[in-house]
Amino acid sequence: MIKCKGIFAALAAIAVSTGQAITHHPGPYMPLCSHITLTASYLAEAEPGKGPGFLFVISNDTNKDIRLAEPVPSSVHWYAHVDTKWLWRASSGSGGSFVDAYNEKGEVFAYQPKDPPPHPEYMTVTAHASHEWTESVQDHPAIAYRPSCAICNYPGEHEYRAVFAYAYVPHPQEHADGLLACGLRSEPVVMPPLVTSHSASK
16 A cells, blocks of 8 residues: 555646646536445456556445446546655546545546537446456556656656546536446556556557
């Protein structure tokens, strides 16, 4: 367990403010969920022949079914350990960045499509249940490690973490009633340095 969540939050929000963290501009925002959690674990081989990926679990400890717009998660934020500091490295996807960098339990920016999605898909997790699935980087590009700026390649980085997030507001014409009206963020996920370093060198 690492004691750097505040640093993670601050750096993520700073990156958003400079336009480098995620692919959408900050828009609507929503609170983080209570009693609903998103967890992730790294997999060296998500599926046979598809390379690395992650095992995801959403746990719904509420009395109601929840419904999310896929893809889930909708974004990922990467950090590197350099000397004694954790530094933001890259982000991709959309939705789930902190509105206030210093409030880890506060609101997050949500993604809202400009046009109604042509073929929307949704995930449902029933009350007091959990849903587990795997995603390969090959099939879900938003979770791939893609550094977005040259200056974020820090000499001496030797440990890596990833934080996954989800926050989505439907388009007014999407007709998707009952979508989760709060955001999710995972705890930092330990990443193997070899994989991340290799990706960064491409």
